[in-house]
Amino acid sequence: MKIAFVIPWYGDISGGAETECRRTAENLHKSGLDVEILTTCVKQFLSDWNTDHFAEGIYKENGITVRRFSVRKRDTKKFDQVNFKLMNNCRISPIEEQIYMENMINSDNLYSYIRDHGNEYDYFFFIPYMFGTTYYGSRIYPEKSILIPCLHDESYAYMDIFKNMFKSVKAVIYNSEPEKELANRIYDIKGHQIVMGAGIDTDISYNAQRFRDKYDIQKEFILYAGRRDPGKNVSLLLEYFARYKEACDGDLKLVLIGKGEISVPKGHMHDIIDLGFVPIEDKFNAYAAATVFCMPSLYESFSIVIMEAWLCGTPVLVHADCAVTKDHCIKSNGGLYFSNYDEFEGCLNYLLTDPAKRNLIAKNGKEYVIRNYSWEMVIRRYKELLDVV
Structure with missing residues (x-):
């Protein structure tokens, strides 16, 4: 054939x-x-x-x-x-x-x-x-x-x-x-x-500490990886992260991987780390080092990046209005979803304050990827x- x-x-x-x-x-x-x-x-x-x-x-x-x-x-x-x-x-x-x-x-x-x-x-x-x-x-x-x-x-x-x-x-x-x-x-x-x-390539290798040492990021952080354009709803993530930092104490950072037309807001440049394009091994190490991977896009037909995050042992946070990524989270029990800022804050606080539950959610996601993809x-x-x- x-x-x-x-x-x-x-x-x-x-x-x-x-x-x-x-x-x-x-x-x-x-x-x-x-x-x-x-x-x-x-x-x-x-x-x-x-x-x-x-x-x-x-x-x-x-x-x-x-x-x-x-x-x-x-x-x-x-x-x-x-x-x-x-x-x-x-x-x-x-x-x-x-x-x-x-x-x-x-x-x-x-x-x-x-x-x-x-x-x-x-x-x-x-x-x-x-x-x-x-x-x-x-x-x-x-x-x-x-x-x-x-x-x-x-x-x-x-x-x-x-x-x-x-x-x-x-x-x-x-x-x-x-x-x-x-x-x-x-x-x-x-x-x-x-x-x-x-x-999905399920035999991903990663080293969280190697990423932290290379980029000097020792604090907990949210990770976004992918194109930075309006279609990916990255501006909403930047807005919600800025509001979260104003409402909640802590040293949480937002790390961005990828290129695009949306720039980092100047008022929060010390909390938002823009790495641009990085080598593939650094991306996998970043997944592993992140506290949570956030994919705010409303328009996905699959989303390889959330699968990669799960394989690297990290839970995901997605937008509730994206039927596909929300469906993955529900079926896998490997992530949470938000439809407004209050839900975003609540999901983050839940993941940040309970490492054991966070690890269990990530484990569920990894098993889901291996079982299906x-x-x-x-x-x-x-x-x-x-x-x-």
């Missing part, structure tokens, strides 16, 4: 869908499947979608064939006008939906390759749902198309243009049960559906899916 993952950009880049695609492809390849990547020449999400970073051609990355195709030139101004409305939850017309998709990231050469070589592949896996590569690519051979939407409850999901795509594909793979429930509330899905989850389990589910679709 030969399969291909189709994604707008590919490589060792940050992002949930990007990481999920790369690690899933690599582990399916290790298991014996013939796996390829079909992508554009754009480097990553934050790059100029009109510009090819890579030369068009065939690459080998970690043993996998990666076919990169030149991007189609787009009208950025037209796209931005429609996207601004969507970002502000405004309704758009069918014509505006078409403008959005036509001026998304697209590659005519990629679509031609799928059309001309479709008989060489058993299935195409398209990830994530909202990009031109998925929308136009999955329309070529819908009977061979499997969608990994990474769906969030956001304005883009309700666009009419996506309804036929979800209805026409052969199968849909979800990262969580709430994601599946959301998809079935919005779309009339006819194909096979499975809650797959994302695979080890690569052995996820690859088995993928192969079972390929046997039945």
Whole structure:
């Protein structure tokens, strides 16, 4: 059997869908499947979608064939006008939906390759749902198309243009049960559906003291790791942490790992430690050293970082309005959730004042990850899916 993952950009880049695609492809390849990547020449999400970073051609990355195709030139101004409305939850017309998709990231050469070589592949896996590569690519051979939407409850999901795509594909793979429930509330899905989850490397090694010594952080701290942008709700974490420091005595710090457009408030710079990007081993050491890992995002389809925190022995704190992360916490009994500042303060105080309960909660989370999301389990589910679709 030969399969291909189709994604707008590919490589060792940050992002949930990007990481999920790369690690899933690599582990399916290790298991014996013939796996390829079909992508554009754009480097990553934050790059100029009109510009090819890579030369068009065939690459080998970690043993996998990666076919990169030149991007189609787009009208950025037209796209931005429609996207601004969507970002502000405004309704758009069918014509505006078409403008959005036509001026998304697209590659005519990629679509031609799928059309001309479709008989060489058993299935195409398209990830994530909202990009031109998925929308136009999955329309070529819908009977061979499997969608990994990474769906969030956001304005883009309700666009009419996506309804036929979800209805026409052969199968849909979800990262969580709430994601599946959301998809079935919005779309009339006819194909096979499975809650797959994302695979996690469960043999993580870490050393909490090594992180504390390297960065000279000896006090208890909350950790956030990931992109620092409005979509991750990091500004709310900064606001709530500042309020917590004003209301509660103590030396608690907030440590930030990752880059983005949201800056640290000047009034609390001595309590907020911004490390930016750090080596992967430092990130795992940071998880282990943290008192609690907080993921305030409202829009997650899985959340690899909370799984990593659990594997490193740390409980998590998530926003109650994110159905996916809240569901993980409830099913695992590995974390708490808040919907307002008072609940945030109460959860923090509970975790800070009882180390024994904190360790038990973290242990529950770790067992949940190993039981459900080890690569052995996820690859088995993928192969079972390929046997039945």
